[in-house]
Amino acid sequence: MKILVSAKRVSDPNAKLAIAKDGKWIEGDVEYILNPFCENAIEAALQIAEANDGTETVAIGIGDDETARFIRQGALARGIDRGILVSAEEETIDSDLIARIYAGVVHRESPDIVLLGKQAIDGDSNQVGQLLAEYLGWPQATFASKIEVADGKAIVTREVDGGLETLEVTLPAVITADLRLNEPRFASLAGIMKAKKKPFDELEIDDLDLDDTGTKVQVVGLTTPSGRKAGVIVKDVEELVQKLRSEARAI
Amino acid sequence: MSKVLILAEHDKGALKKVTLNTLAFARQYVAKFGGSYDFAVLGHNVGAVATALQGFGAGAVHVADHADLAHPIASAWGKVLADLAKSIGADVVVGPASTTGKDVLPRTAVRLGAGMASDIIALTDSGAFARPMWAGNLTGNVKISTANKVISVRASAFDAAEATGGSSPIQAVAADPALAGSRVKFVSFDGVQSSRPDLAEAAIIVAGGRGLKDRFGAVTEPLADVLGAAIGASRAAVDDGFAPNDYQIGQTGKVVAPQLYFAIAISGAVQHLAGMKNSKVIVAINKNADEPIFKVADYGLVADAFVAVPELTAQIKALRG
Structure with a gap:
């Protein structure tokens, strides 16, 4: 079996963000982390591989040398077998082009499972897994909190509005990871050393034979939403009730 | 057209x-x-x-x-x-x-x-x-x-x-x-049983954090009952199993904007604020005055939730006769 897994870097959610001069993206000098949902996808891929002898795991990222560093340190150092970087400007590609790039890599690699984070915590679009599944004509199981793989099928429990849904998908399939899927492991020192020697391919978008490399959605401007102001600190429950009643008229 | x-x-x-x-x-x-x-x-x-x-x-x-x-x-x-x-x-x-x-x-x-x-x-x-x-x-x-x-x-x-x-x-x-x-088969649905309003539709939400521990329900439910409110939770409370996934409010959970939002023992991480900061009125109850939730709350009460929330519930109940 072969599993393809995503390794996307995102800006640190606690970093103070500044809008770039062209107004279309954030300024470059922020700290980056591996997308937390990709960490869950990587952990899930490793667990499936550990339970199924002979499984190969491949991490894919789109970006530049910095992204390559995240593929090595975030995925290969944790135990993923090899890496693929597709060179592209992260700022200007949309979810749809990412999905088509992934589809191009899937056609080269023929994995049985593509495991992605359910969303990247910068763009927050929550689209790529679903788009990819449709481009491939594959079944999907998004927002996974539990995955069991056996006999060419995956039984996936999904976190949805109102509770938990369980689906059985026939492989090959796309699965997107939710945060409660697992606790991502840390890379060991030995893992970090090994990662430097693991196979790593660098591809250009042109290598993927895409019919079209345009985007469908463009960010035309970023703005800072008006923030909330801190209100008052009340001294006790009685004052809170009185304010909620007479001032806010909320109860 | x-x-x-x-x-x-x-x-x-x-x-x-x-x-x-x-x-x-x-x-x-x-x-x-x-x-x-x-x-x-x-x-x-x-x-x-x-x-x-x-x-x-x-x-x-x-x-x-x-x-x-x-x-x-x-x-x-x-x-x-x-x-x-x-x-x-x-x-x-x-x-x-x-x-x-x-x-x-x-x-x-x-x-x-x-x-x-x-x-x-x-x-x-x-x-x-x-x-x-x-x-x-x-x-x-x-x-x-x-x-x-x-x-x-x-x-x-x-x-x-x-x-x-x-x-x-x-x-x-x-x-x-x-x-x-044909390559996808529905297996089962494990629904959250609740007679309370849907989070997406509720005018009032009572949300609890990890600090409520296994008393999550004991603290939030009576207040929600007296207000006819829905119950929500921070991601941490859901991760630790004190509340079902359906309750999670935040960047990657549900996004809500009720008339009144109670954040109880919730620190106010950026991911949680993303799911509730457009609520009309926000009340924060937390024993730590330094938590970021107080920066967005209209009314903050620095207090132990285990004491303050039952008292709040009793006072609102008394008001409503």
Whole structure:
């Protein structure tokens, strides 16, 4: 079996963000982390591989040398077998082009499972897994909190509005990871050393034979939403009730 | 001129209010760009949902009623919705950014060759779609450059649309989704049993954090009962098993904007704020005065929740007689 897994870097959610001069993206000098949902996808891929002898795991990222560093340190150092970087400007590609790039890599690699984070915590679009599944004509199981793989099928429990849904998908399939899927492991020192020697391919978008490399959605401007102001600190429950009643008229 | 197709959300045979929030966006879109809107109701035994939508000014209510559509399997729903859009000439497909909408709509977008904008909170004056990015720390204005467009709508950003009277015709859709769904089998649904209002529809929400531990229910439920409120939770409380996943409010959970929001023993991490900071009135109760939740709260009470919340519950109960 072969599993393809995503390794996307995102800006640190606690970093103070500044809008770039062209107004279309954030300024470059922020700290980056591996997308937390990709960490869950990587952990899930490793667990499936550990339970199924002979499984190969491949991490894919789109970006530049910095992204390559995240593929090595975030995925290969944790135990993923090899890496693929597709060179592209992260700022200007949309979810749809990412999905088509992934589809191009899937056609080269023929994995049985593509495991992605359910969303990247910068763009927050929550689209790529679903788009990819449709481009491939594959079944999907998004927002996974539990995955069991056996006999060419995956039984996936999904976190949805109102509770938990369980689906059985026939492989090959796309699965997107939710945060409660697992606790991502840390890379060991030995893992970090090994990662430097693991196979790593660098591809250009042109290598993927895409019919079209345009985007469908463009960010035309970023703005800072008006923030909330801190209100008052009340001294006790009685004052809170009185304010909620007479001032806010909320109860 | 546009023709907008609105994916209706429903549960147990009843229309869900998020459909009407989505309709509010569709009406804004049509007011700006001209055109009309239709509803799409997918599912099984959904006649009552279709009937409930007849009075909202749609050109038609299209109903794909089929046993294989009983559960919202994305490959099947995505195909039926795209085929319907093509057959009626709809160039815009919109749905709520619920877990169903998030799951299904991208597949429809691919089938229509459409770009998709997720989680829209406004239509800007210049016709761009405003959407929260980076956990809502920035708002991105996005344009979709394809002729066909797919949009998911953040329900809490739009007031539910009112009925306009009239009676839109109901039109049956001949749908055979069996092929598209054949590699996916529905196994089970483990639903959260609750007589409380839906988080997305509640006027008041009582949300608890990890600090409530195994007394999460004991603290939040009596207050929610006395207020007729829904119960929510921080991610940490859900991670630790004190509350079900359906309760999670935040960047990657549910996004809510009720009239009144109680954040109890919730620190106020940026990811949680992303899901509730547009609430009208926010009350924070936390024993640590330094927590970031107090920076967004209209009323803050620095106190032990185990003592303060039962007292608050008793006082509100007394007020309401």
